Each structure stands twice: as structure tokens, then as C-alpha cells.
Amino acid sequence: MAGGVDIDDTVLFSSPGFWRGKKTFSPESEDYLKNPVFWEKMNNGWDEFSIPKEVARQLIDMHVRRGDAIFFVTGRSPTKTETVSKTLADNFHIPATSMNPVIFAGDKPGQNTKSQ
Numbered sequence: 001m002a003g004g005v006d007i008d009d010t011v012l013f014s015s016p017g018f019w020r021g022k023k024t025f026s027p028e029s030e031d032y033l034k035n036p037v038f039w040e041k042m043n044n045g046w047d048e049f050s051i052p053k054e055v056a057r058q059l060i061d062m063h064v065r066r067g068d069a070i071f072f073v074t075g076r077s078p079t080k081t082e083t084v085s086k087t088l089a090d091n092f093h094i095p096a097t098s099m100n101p102v103i104f105a106g107d108k109p110g111q112n113t114k115s116q
Contacts, residue, residue, distance in 0.1 A: 003063040004071040007084070007102065011056035011072070011092070017046035034107075036077070043082040043104075052091045060092045071100050078104035 008014045021042060025032035032038045063070050072088055082102065089099045 012050040014050040077106035
């Protein structure tokens with residue numbers, strides 16, 4: 001069996017990284033969410049400030065005990081590199097046999113969201 005879960009503010013309390021991005025890149029607006037530099041930082045280290053949620057730990061532990069494949073999905077924009085997968089595996093003690101790379105489903109650079 002496979003289990004899929006959302007990351008941001010579902011399994012991780014990741015608001016601190018988003019708050020830092022807002023304060024750093026666009027304090028008066030949400031423009032930071034369209035800034036590739038923000039996503040590079042968020043996807044490559046700022047999750048060190050995210051807090052794993054206990055209920056998520058219990059759910060993930062159940063999937064690991066059953067031998068399920070675990071998929072994490074996020075609306076974050078993809079970046080060339082990411083440490084989110086390792087952060088999740090480490091924080092939730094997910095063995096490599098159960099862990100899959102994070103699926104980044106957010107806007108891609110240059111994407112025309114009006115036609116795609």
C-alpha cells in the first residue's frame with residue numbers, strides 16, 4: 001500500500017520558514033511566493049526551523065510499520081536541489097525503503113498557469 005500526505009502545516013509546522021521569506025523578500029505582499037530565491041532557501045535548509053507534528057509522526061509510523069511506500073506532496077515550487085526529502089526522512093525516522101522523493105506540485109519557472 002502507499003500513503004500520500006501534504007507537507008506544509010500538515011506534517012510539518014513550516015510557517016516559520018514562510019514567515020522568514022515574507023519578512024526577507026516582500027514584507028508588504030505575498031510576492032515572495034513567486035521568488036525563486038525564496039524557494040531555493042525554503043527547499044534547501046529553511047525546513048530546519050519546521051516543527052514535526054506529533055499526529056503526523058503517529059500516522060507515518062503506522063505506514064512504516066506496515067511497510068507502505070510514503071509519498072509527500074507539496075504545493076511548493078520545485079528547485080534544482082532540495083533537502084526536504086532528507087529532512088522528512090530524518091525527522092520522521094522513515095527508512096529508505098519506505099521513502100520517496102518529495103513531489104513538488106507548485107509553479108515551475110516560466111510556467112504559464114493560464115494555459116497549463
